[in-house]
Amino acid sequence: MNNIIQGIASFQGSVFPGQRQMYQQLVRDGQHPSALIIACADSRVSPEHITQAGPGDLFVCRNAGNIVPPASDVVGGVSSAIEYAVVALGVRDIVVCGHSDCGAMKGLMNRDLLKRMPSVAAWLRHAEAAERIVCEAYPEGMDAQARHHALALENVVVQLANLRTHPSVAAALAKGSLRLHGWFFEIETGALLAYDGASGRFRPIAGADMPVAQDSSASSRLQAA
Numbered sequence: 001m002n003n004i005i006q007g008i009a010s011f012q013g014s015v016f017p018g019q020r021q022m023y024q025q026l027v028r029d030g031q032h033p034s035a036l037i038i039a040c041a042d043s044r045v046s047p048e049h050i051t052q053a054g055p056g057d058l059f060v061c062r063n064a065g066n067i068v069p070p071a072s073d074v075v076g077g078v079s080s081a082i083e084y085a086v087v088a089l090g091v092r093d094i095v096v097c098g099h100s101d102c103g104a105m106k107g108l109m110n111r112d113l114l115k116r117m118p119s120v121a122a123w124l125r126h127a128e129a130a131e132r133i134v135c136e137a138y139p140e141g142m143d144a145q146a147r148h149h150a151l152a153l154e155n156v157v158v159q160l161a162n163l164r165t166h167p168s169v170a171a172a173l174a175k176g177s178l179r180l181h182g183w184f185f186e187i188e189t190g191a192l193l194a195y196d197g198a199s200g201r202f203r204p205i206a207g208a209d210m211p212v213a214q215d216s217s218a219s220s221r222l223q224a225a
C-alpha cells in the first residue's frame with residue numbers, strides 16, 4: 001500500500017495544483033467523455049494510459065474479461081454503465097477492449113483454473129460463445145498460445161454482439177449517433193488492433209486509419225421508410 005499512499009501524496013502535493021483549473025472546469029461544465037471503453041480489469045491494461053487520455057475524456061467500465069452481459073432483466077454494473085454513457089452522456093463511440101495474456105481467457109480455456117472461483121466461472125459464461133467458436137471453427141492442432149490469442153479476439157467480437165442487444169445501443173445505432181469498436185491490446189509490444197466489421201478481421205490502428213466494428217446505420221432502412 002505504501003506506493004499507493006505515496007502516489008496520493010504526490011497527486012495532491014504536486015500534480016493537482018497544476019491541474020486545479022481543469023478539474024474545476026470539469027465540475028462546472030460537467031463531463032463530456034467522447035467514448036465509453038469497456039476493458040478488462042487487468043492491471044496492465046489501462047484505457048487512459050493506452051490512449052493518453054486525461055480526466056473527463058473517457059467513460060470507463062472494467063471487469064474480468066471485458067465482458068458485456070446481454071441485455072436482460074438482471075441489472076448489473078455493465079448494463080447501467082452502458083445505458084448511462086449512451087443516454088445521459090451521449091457518447092458517440094463504444095469500445096470493447098481485450099488484451100494479450102488475459103487471465104479470464106486462460107480460465108475459459110482451462111476450467112480447472114476456475115474451480116475455486118465460482119463467481120468468475122459464472123461471469124465467464126457470457127464468453128462461452130467465443131470458446132465454442134475457437135473449439136469448433138479453428139484448426140485442432142493450434143498451440144495453446146495461438147488458441148489463447150484467437151479466443152481473446154473472438155471474445156471481443158462476441159461481446160460486441162452482446163452490446164447490440166442493449167436497447168440504448170440498438171436505438172443509438174439506428175439513429176446514426178453511435179459507432180462500435182473492438183480493440184485488442186498486445187501488452188508486450190504496445191500494439192493496438194481494431195476489428196474491421198466490413199472484413200471481419202482485426203487490423204493495426206495506424207495513424208488516422210481506425211477500423212470500425214459497426215458504423216452507425218442511420219440507416220438505409222430509415223431512409224427507405
Ligand SMILES: [Zn+2]
Binds near residue numbers: 099
Ligand atoms: Zn484480461
